[in-house]
Amino acid sequence: MKTTTTKTIVFITGAFVSSDCWNEWKAYFEEKGYATISPAWPYKDAPACTLRERHPDADIASQRLANLTAYFTSIVKQLPEKPILIGHSMGGLITQLLLQKDLAIAGVAIHSLQPKGIFTFKFSFYKAGWPALGFFTNANKSYLMSFAEWQYAFTNGMPYEDQKEAYYKLLVPESKLVVRDATTDAAKIDFNRPHAPLLFLAGSTDRFIPASLNYSNYKKYNHTASVIDFKEFANRNHFVLGQPGWQELAGYILNWLNQRSIAKS
Template identity: 35%
Template sequence: MAQRTVVFIHGLWMHNSSWQSWMDFFNQQGYNTINPPWPGDSATVAECRANPQLIANRGVTEIADSYAAVIASLPEPPIVIGHSFGGLIAQVILGRGIAAAGVAIDPAPIKGVWQLPFSALKASFPVLGNPFNFKKAVSLTFKQFCYGFANAIPEAEAKELYERWTIPAPARPLFQAATATFAGKETKVNTSNTTRGPLLITGGEKDNIAPPVLGKASLKKYSTAVVTEFKLFEGRGHSLILDSGWKEVAQYSLDWLKKNGF
């Protein structure tokens, strides 16, 4: 029997190589793994930081289409695991019916989720606070990273993650998500597709960028005809796939996939 492929999808401000620990973990469990970059991403963190113009002005649909093109080259529909905006992309892909199962870890909100917690607004303000950022790539300062990603871990660990993985990110997806309630279809997910694979949505109790209320609200948009579940990770922030507690999330995701036949 052919090994199932897991496609890892990174979010804003993270380089695709930040999935390496997860890839090693899933490889050891008998899966094939790939971590395609977003359009415009360079091969290394340093190159991304040196060439932010290549990343700028990339929108949700372009990013999702780039992953769909990768998936089309695979022998069978893969599992998609995404974090943050990658979790939104994973849901878009799953809704298109081209993935076998999906895990959306602390995902950005899909269209139709109207809740806007203060912490999410504050975490996004470095980008959304300036409309001229729309077509630009924006980097987070360490202080901004600590609030948005690393508020639940020690500062020394936060510094290590910031220096190792962070890259400039296109502002366009954040603006698309922020205005989705009123206009635009870029963050729309086909939640009524009853032929899709099962979906796990997670939330970190202390996540400032994507508080659990957003994941729970997304869950309510889905048809109950297909397995769709929410898991809360207590005491965890948005860095939960990167920090020293990453294996707890990876192990839960693996167990959930196996429970659902993958």
């Protein structure tokens, strides 16, 4: 295998949470010698508590997936070298979209939102995601997840106090339109196209993005010469980035980068 290395990692945040969700991950990988960035989404470059105070926020409500993809494309193109992309949830979908543009030497999609055309019949997926779609509500107003919704969709299985701390530390308002865009051509992937190495990580207790949905996403890729891997972790919910034991996933990613000859030079 041809060895391609980089010292740069771009962390791509998902919907509903602040980019501060990557703070411990950044420190972990920087300790290993990487340079990392975790850009906030447009209109979200403020503490989570400040963004909640602004809700409903028309600017956040106007966000669309195509705009986000263009935003991260611009950031990545300005870097001195092609990076590794590590994205969570909608950030995992954006990671896949940027790999289609040949903008990274590798991608890691953690509990990734599905591209267009991939479905699941899991009830939890629809229960967790339906309120955020905001059908029959004003799309010009941002959506703010309630604590009860957060407990069900993100932090199921965690102690109450940990759920509450995570909610107030990281929860932010979201665009209903950007969530809906996952079913449009803005989320379309050409699964037959060559791509950089791509790793999918899934969690057995994730209600928002079930592991089976991640596996279906992984299996859709058909370019046999491209590297693609999948790993499911037990007892991981959608808050996997901050769930106790997150270091196991970070270590797995680091080992995967080494095994695939992508680790920093």
